[in-house]
Amino acid sequence: MTSSQDELPASKDCPMSKRRSLPSSHTLSWLLGLLLLLGSLSAQAIELEQIRAGFPEATRLSEVEGEHPARAVHAGDALLGYVFETDDIAPIPAYSGKPINMLVGIDLEGRLTQATILGHEEPIMLVGIPEQRLIDYADAHIPHHVSERLRVGENLDAISGATVTVIVLTETIMRSARRVAAEQGLIDDPLATPPARVRQEVFEPADWETLVGDGTIRRLHLTHGQVNEAFAGTPAEAYASSAAPESAFIDLYLTYLNAPSAGRNLLGDVVYDQLMERLDEGEHAIGVMARGDYSFKGSGYVRGGIFDRIEAGQGNTAITFHDSDHRRIVRLGIEGAPALTERDIFIIREEAQFDPGEPWELGLLVRRATGALDTEFVRFNAHYSIPEAYVERFEPPVEEALWVQVWRDRTFQIVILGLGLTVLTAIMLFQDVLARHPRILEPLRIGFLVYTVTFIGWYSLAQLSVVNILTFVHSLMGNFSWESFLIDPMMFILWSFVAVTLLLWGRGVFCGWLCPFGAMQDLINKAARRLRVPQFEVPFALHERLWAIKYIVLLGLFAVSLHSLGQAERYAEVEPFKTAVTMRFQREWAFLLYALGLLAVSAFTHKAYCRYLCPLGAGLAIPARLRLFDWLKRHRGSCGTPCQICANECEVAAIHPDGRINANECHYCLDCQVTYHDDRRCPPMVKRRKRFEKATRASSKAGGVDIFPADAAQGSGAKLQRIPTLQEE
Numbered sequence: 001m002t003s004s005q006d007e008l009p010a011s012k013d014c015p016m017s018k019r020r021s022l023p024s025s026h027t028l029s030w031l032l033g034l035l036l037l038l039g040s041l042s043a044q045a046i047e048l049e050q051i052r053a054g055f056p057e058a059t060r061l062s063e064v065e066g067e068h069p070a071r072a073v074h075a076g077d078a079l080l081g082y083v084f085e086t087d088d089i090a091p092i093p094a095y096s097g098k099p100i101n102m103l104v105g106i107d108l109e110g111r112l113t114q115a116t117i118l119g120h121e122e123p124i125m126l127v128g129i130p131e132q133r134l135i136d137y138a139d140a141h142i143p144h145h146v147s148e149r150l151r152v153g154e155n156l157d158a159i160s161g162a163t164v165t166v167i168v169l170t171e172t173i174m175r176s177a178r179r180v181a182a183e184q185g186l187i188d189d190p191l192a193t194p195p196a197r198v199r200q201e202v203f204e205p206a207d208w209e210t211l212v213g214d215g216t217i218r219r220l221h222l223t224h225g226q227v228n229e230a231f232a233g234t235p236a237e238a239y240a241s242s243a244a245p246e247s248a249f250i251d252l253y254l255t256y257l258n259a260p261s262a263g264r265n266l267l268g269d270v271v272y273d274q275l276m277e278r279l280d281e282g283e284h285a286i287g288v289m290a291r292g293d294y295s296f297k298g299s300g301y302v303r304g305g306i307f308d309r310i311e312a313g314q315g316n317t318a319i320t321f322h323d324s325d326h327r328r329i330v331r332l333g334i335e336g337a338p339a340l341t342e343r344d345i346f347i348i349r350e351e352a353q354f355d356p357g358e359p360w361e362l363g364l365l366v367r368r369a370t371g372a373l374d375t376e377f378v379r380f381n382a383h384y385s386i387p388e389a390y391v392e393r394f395e396p397p398v399e400e401a402l403w404v405q406v407w408r409d410r411t412f413q414i415v416i417l418g419l420g421l422t423v424l425t426a427i428m429l430f431q432d433v434l435a436r437h438p439r440i441l442e443p444l445r446i447g448f449l450v451y452t453v454t455f456i457g458w459y460s461l462a463q464l465s466v467v468n469i470l471t472f473v474h475s476l477m478g479n480f481s482w483e484s485f486l487i488d489p490m491m492f493i494l495w496s497f498v499a500v501t502l503l504l505w506g507r508g509v510f511c512g513w514l515c516p517f518g519a520m521q522d523l524i525n526k527a528a529r530r531l532r533v534p535q536f537e538v539p540f541a542l543h544e545r546l547w548a549i550k551y552i553v554l555l556g557l558f559a560v561s562l563h564s565l566g567q568a569e570r571y572a573e574v575e576p577f578k579t580a581v582t583m584r585f586q587r588e589w590a591f592l593l594y595a596l597g598l599l600a601v602s603a604f605t606h607k608a609y610c611r612y613l614c615p616l617g618a619g620l621a622i623p624a625r626l627r628l629f630d631w632l633k634r635h636r637g638s639c640g641t642p643c644q645i646c647a648n649e650c651e652v653a654a655i656h657p658d659g660r661i662n663a664n665e666c667h668y669c670l671d672c673q674v675t676y677h678d679d680r681r682c683p684p685m686v687k688r689r690k691r692f693e694k695a696t697r698a699s700s701k702a703g704g705v706d707i708f709p710a711d712a713a714q715g716s717g718a719k720l721q722r723i724p725t726l727q728e729e
């Protein structure tokens with residue numbers, strides 16, 4: 001004020017010089033204040049703009065108290081609901097390993113008014129599936145109640161190819177909304193510990209002394225001297241009682257009557273039973289008894305209907321008693337009780353949410369008049385904790401991990417996948433037996449490939465991808481969380497199975513049997529061969545060099561992923577899996593053309609994509625070098641030198657001209673093993689069969705006696721020994 005008055009003459013005398021002069025500190029602070037005000041207004045405007053979708057009539061936001069950061073939404077003075085960001089409350093890792101951040105609004109009835117996506121890093125959304133589908137999916141939660149059980153596929157439509165993402169999104173919205181709604185009192189807290197149960201079966205006959213001794217009855221003994229001391233330093237100090245300081249001001253006892261050991265012993269069976277009958281669900285009775293110069297009831301309740309000298313409390317809840325909550329105890333039915341002048345029962349009503357297992361206290365208010373209208377209060381608390389034997393306590397409900405819910409929901413898929421993997425394990429373990437019986441193996445293999453395409457691929461959308469490898473490596477380098485991998489049970493089980501089979505037999509078990517796109521190529525090529533479509537094979541020298549391409553693609557993707565995982569995921573479109581499997585060919589024409597083109601090529605050159613391009617196959621081949629077993633058999637001295645039957649028949653040309661199998665390229669189709677055992681096609685086996693037949697003929701000429709020597713059956717001259725694979729050498 002003085003400052004502006006001081007400046008006024010200067011501006012009149014020399015307005016220009018005043019304008020040119022630096023602003024005074026007052027002006028600066030005024031400008032700063034204005035800027036801050038404008039800043040806060042614009043920030044609030046942005047926030048209000050963000051919530052228009054959920055609260056069109058909102059005029060302002062305010063902070064709310066609580067553990068979970070949320071903002072209250074108002075229209076003028078009226079409270080409309082609450083808004084919050086889910087990252088602050090329930091950041092659940094999604095498919096990318098990072099949470100999906102949402103702006104969620106709830107009204108005062110606990111209904112969702114808004115679910116706006118603020119940010120996410122879901123790879124499936126970065127490619128292929130339009131963002132709008134996820135936005136529409138989030139909107140579908142409105143106006144469901146926060147307590148509803150929303151399930152993808154039941155009351156919410158799933159997004160094909162983004163199952164994990166939408167499951168996490170729903171859980172993120174509902175879990176955070178429930179937490180805010182519970183904290184703001186819109187719903188009962190689903191995670192609150194249930195109140196302890198009074199054990200009605202626990203009763204021990206006891207006298208007064210025993211109950212005081214074991215804590216069933218608690219005591220508050222106050223002398224006049226203690227009360228005078230409590231008023232010391234207040235205006236009421238001068239009005240101290242003239243009674244002897246050590247004489248009893250009040251000798252008060254309190255107990256929790258619902259517990260039979262307290263109620264039955266004090267009141268007797270009849271009164272206790274009547275009292276319990278009168279109590280409604282959630283109501284509790286406490287007994288307050290006293291003697292001395294001070295009455296805990298006073299006479300105020302007669303006029304006002306409220307007991308103004310006592311107040312119970314538990315936690316932050318204060319419990320006052322009305323005359324309707326009060327009963328007198330006519331006579332105590334317990335031995336050894338002192339001569340108590342006041343004996344009363346007070347009922348705690350259900351609204352207080354009283355928990356008998358938690359400590360509580362009875363506040364005794366002592367009032368002392370200091371003038372005609374003035375009074376001073378002091379409060380003394382009698383604390384009560386129920387003896388442990390009288391109650392049964394419950395564990396607080398635990399929020400079930402999301403992946404557990406998902407696994408339970410997918411029981412059917414998990415069982416069918418488990419059966420499929422069991423069959424495949426049996427095929428691998430008994431591959432020798434099956435290779436001798438191609439009539440069983442061939443339909444079994446075709447049936448399994450159909451299962452892989454339809455059930456694993458199109459139905460369960462469980463096509464493994466190089467993106468999984470990149471995400472896994474990145475999560476190992478960052479914040480690894482099992483939950484983000486467990487969230488998709490099919491993928492988790494498949495990857496676990498593949499990890500084991502990689503160590504046992506190499507990549508071929510996955511590539512030859514479990515890859516849906518690989519199985520599609522396989523089936524197409526089988527059909528093409530039946531239709532006598534001409535087949536083209538790349539000369540082995542070139543073929544061998546082209547193998548390197550897929551490793552280069554893999555390394556390229558990994559290098560890009562070090563810079564940006566999102567970008568690497570885009571480039572991982574070199575895999576046609578999303579188009580052909582995850583999105584079941586419902587995609588833009590460019591992607592369709594690519595996937596269908598690769599499938600068409602496979603009709604002429606079996607699994608051309610797998611041989612030269614697939615980064616997943618390359619990624620699996622690297623750890624597969626640690627494999628433990630090499631069960632694919634070869635005839636030393638025959639396979640490759642000179643026989644080339646298997647090498648020519650191998651669908652992926654994984655057999656070198658010298659007869660060795662390249663386990664990095666083998667798809668474990670077992671075709672070469674069928675040939676290996678075929679004594680009509682495999683030269684050493686043909687030789688062996690002929691020798692056997694000759695020996696049989698000789699034996700029949702010798703009079704029907706079996707003279708065929710044991711070592712002849714082993715074909716000693718045929719050298720039926722296993723030859724090492726390329727890797728072994």
Ligand code: SF4
Nearest residue numbers: 511515518610614617
């Ligand atoms: S190489 Fe690739 S596409 Fe082929 S079967 Fe293996 S993972 Fe599938």
Ligand code: SF4
Nearest residue numbers: 650666667669670672
């Ligand atoms: S034919 Fe033999 S080497 Fe070739 S993919 Fe099948 S199992 Fe492997």
